[in-house]
Every structure is written in C-alpha cells, then in structure tokens.
Amino acid sequence: MARFPITIKGFHKLEQELKHLKYVERLKITTDISTAREFGDLSENAEYKAAKERQLLNDKKIYDLENKLANAEVIEITKINSNSVKFGARVVLLDRDTEKEVVYQIVGEYEADITQNLISIASPIAQALIGKKAGDIIEVITPKGGRFYELLKVQYVDF
Known part of the structure; x- marks a missing residue:
C-alpha cells in the first residue's frame, strides 16, 4: 500500500x-x-x-x-505556510454560475465527507485547485460539463 x-x-x-x-x-x-x-x-x-x-x-x-x-x-495543516492550494487547504470559492460562495477543505481520501465540506485530494475539484492562488479562476469538469469558480481565499486551519 x-x-x-x-x-x-x-x-x-x-x-x-x-x-x-x-x-x-x-x-x-x-x-x-x-x-x-x-x-x-x-x-x-x-x-x-x-x-x-x-x-x-x-x-x-x-x-x-x-x-x-x-x-x-x-x-499538520496549521504549520503549512503557503498562499497556494495544497493538501489541507480550506478554500473559499465563488461559483461563477450561481454567484454563491462555497467553502471546502482538502483532506485525505479516507476522511472526505461532502456533508462536512471535506473533499478528497483526489476529487476533480481538489485536483483543479492544487497550486492555485486567491484570485485565480478554475474550471472543474463535471458530468454536466465545465463549471467555473473564482478562488477567493486560501487558509490552512483545522476543521
């Protein structure tokens, strides 16, 4: 393994x-x-x-x-000092279609729980976010097509 x-x-x-x-x-x-x-x-x-x-x-x-x-x-995510998205980041996104904000924390696959806004590092949205910074626009490919988000904030805090 x-x-x-x-x-x-x-x-x-x-x-x-x-x-x-x-x-x-x-x-x-x-x-x-x-x-x-x-x-x-x-x-x-x-x-x-x-x-x-x-x-x-x-x-x-x-x-x-x-x-x-x-x-x-x-x-230990609280010790990460970065302004770009990596494992452990809590991100605030603006859905460009609905103009609604959504908050996710990128975690490991065994702790992901979408009801708690904890998404797996292997998920399409997390993969699209890795390396991005606040202000970047990202596209996430879903079964219904592309979806665009603006990355508003990147934080490294416990959930």
Missing part, C-alpha cells in the same frame, strides 16, 4: 475506529460465538455461522485499518 496524506484529526479518527473494532466489536462477537456454541450442532447453527462471518469481516476491517495507519503520512 502506498503512503497517503491524512490530517491529524483524520488519523485520530482512524485510530479510534480501530480501537472500537478491536476492543468493543471483537469482544461482542466472541461472546456471540460462545453463546451460539451452546445451541449445539455447529453444522446447522445459523447464529454460530453468522457470528463467525461477523468475526471474519471485523478482522478484515482491523487489518485494513492497521495498514492504513501504517501507511498514513500525517500532515
């Missing part, structure tokens, strides 16, 4: 998810397996099979999270 950028907040969120899977979910699943064993014949025990499947899925999630954490390149 290649190294990937992530914010400190995103890294801590992955750590918390890993702890939950290891110390809460794993314990619950182990208890469910023990309880299901008490029902008798394991070859026809649906509860046992379901619990074993959940155990397998949980272990896979744990493995995936451990790999993500091992390959994460944590970026």
Whole structure:
C-alpha cells in the first residue's frame, strides 16, 4: 500500500475506529460465538455461522485499518505556510454560475465527507485547485460539463 496524506484529526479518527473494532466489536462477537456454541450442532447453527462471518469481516476491517495507519503520512495543516492550494487547504470559492460562495477543505481520501465540506485530494475539484492562488479562476469538469469558480481565499486551519 502506498503512503497517503491524512490530517491529524483524520488519523485520530482512524485510530479510534480501530480501537472500537478491536476492543468493543471483537469482544461482542466472541461472546456471540460462545453463546451460539451452546445451541449445539455447529453444522446447522445459523447464529454460530453468522457470528463467525461477523468475526471474519471485523478482522478484515482491523487489518485494513492497521495498514492504513501504517501507511498514513500525517500532515499538520496549521504549520503549512503557503498562499497556494495544497493538501489541507480550506478554500473559499465563488461559483461563477450561481454567484454563491462555497467553502471546502482538502483532506485525505479516507476522511472526505461532502456533508462536512471535506473533499478528497483526489476529487476533480481538489485536483483543479492544487497550486492555485486567491484570485485565480478554475474550471472543474463535471458530468454536466465545465463549471467555473473564482478562488477567493486560501487558509490552512483545522476543521
């Protein structure tokens, strides 16, 4: 797995998810397996099979999270001093079609959440913004065609 950028907040969120899977979910699943064993014949025990499947899925999630954490390149965005857009930037854009302002923060792919205006560094809009400065006009190609934005502000602050 290649190294990937992530914010400190995103890294801590992955750590918390890993702890939950290891110390809460794993314990619950182990208890469910023990309880299901008490029902008798394991070859026809649906509860046992379901619990074993959940155990397998949980272990896979744990493995995936451990790999993500091992390959994460944590970026402390408040220490970035730049007037151009890079990973971690909070940008204020003016949609040239609607004249409405929109604010996005560029984050890693595992912490992106459009409902919180957190967009992945790999997204088309983030890719169009990289290297740009306040005052620049950018075009983002969408399935409905090109969309133009004016970059009003670039900041490096926690979200």
